[in-house]
Amino acid sequence: MWGPAPGSWNTGPWSRYVALGDSFTSGLGDPEPLSPGGMRGWADRIAEELSEGRPDFRYANLAVSGLLLREILDRQLGPAIALQPDLVTLSAGGNDIVFHRSDPDRLAATLDAAVGRLSATGATIVLFTGPDWGDTPLLGHNRGRVAVFNENIRTIAMRHHGVIADLWALRQLSDPRMWDPDRLHFSPMGHHTIAAMVLESLSVPHSLSPLEPKPMPAGSWRESKAGDLAWFSNYLLPWMVSRVRKRADAPPLTPKRPEPGPVSGS
Template sequence: MTIDQQETWSGNTPGQRHPWHRFVALGDSYTEGIGDLEPRSIGGYRGWADRAAEELAIGQHDFAYANLAVRGMVLQEIIDTQLEAAMALKPDLVAMSGGGNDIVFRRGDPDKLAGKMDQAVGELTETGATVMLFAAPDWGGTPVLGQVRGRLAIYNEHLHTIGMHHQALMVDLWCLPALRDARMWDRDRLHLSPLGHHIVAVAALDALAVPHSLKPLQPRPVPAHGWTQARAEDLIWARRYFFPWVLQRLLPHGGEALAPKRPLPGPVFGVGHGDAGSHDAA
């Protein structure tokens, strides 16, 4: 379904709030749900895609959801291991993200990455599925990661062009003010917190124009602290989280490859449906 088709869909089918029945998500840790620990969810992480699927499943008795995303993957790995598998599942709604690990950890060329993404999105849209793309958030205020801000911005502009070319839907995280709040990020500052995943789920559902029950959360305020403490925390963060993560991304992978948490489409029962405010606002 193209953007034009989505805009003209009447939604008059009894019991249906949207036209999609099979949702497949592709990507890396962002889409896998890292940072949103939830033992009751398949794979132990919930994430924005699970949260969005929970809402999409309401009123769709035959709705099914698969998540092929695997943490740490660069764009070429996502294309090589997830693209064909996703199309074989015959989805009518696809979330496609990737390239952030290339730019942040591999100094990837945003122009070359855009060429790969353009081809992948073209293959997905040719199946007739609605495709969602995600512009990266603005990490300009984060130490170290702020240095890649320019390349991320260029890549985002490419993604907007790709989206228009293939009539894909864009979820623009760069322009999402809520993600500038430190509480939307995990302690490692690389992954979304439960609050952040919730906000992205809201943005994705809004982009799809699907009625939903998710509301912007109002987390408790974090106590203010001075400049000296903030700089000390930056150093601790870099030593404890950023540099070890960089080494993991740059060193050859050893041992068994990670498997996607939901390789086959299945029903969604909504682990946190109805209690998002109490569960996430801690």
């Protein structure tokens, strides 16, 4: 759905976009010093496209890294509704499923009630399925729970007339270059690809040209046991320890865009 020159299309009926979630939505893995919080991410990229030729467009991103589903809803749902958005993206539950082995049906029941509140505002709601970590060492054992949660998310979206952004079906994510070296978050290329998919799910033409990654050389992280060990030692293990031993003097994490504003500029 790309091709027309920027500014030559209808970017949709939305003028006030609010993003809710965790590190996935805050843009971790897509560093950009000029973006609030030093990260760009798929949500920023979507807002950039939707704001093309729309000086009245406003965007807020309430996402905070590391939050569980209940924490996201407790901290972000009320403020999001108060901002009176006409477009909301909500991704939550990944940390619960992958690192806490939470029951996907119970998570879905909690999510369902929250989506009902958002839908009652009249805003367009976009929900995300989880990606397929099936080929990722140590994370692949969660594949069944992720699949069950995804089916629940599709049912919730149907019940509340929401839109599904289907990461599970996004086959481009099987390319390791779509992922950050920590294998938990997406790279700039991954965020770019996800942004294009979300816009297409919303039936919005865009200028995000599909990327054509070169074939991966032999010995990629999918085959390398040494690479698996280094990944566990350098990324996954420190992340797990940080979840258990939080520093008392660590500053609280805050949303990077707590108030709706222009996508660029202030």
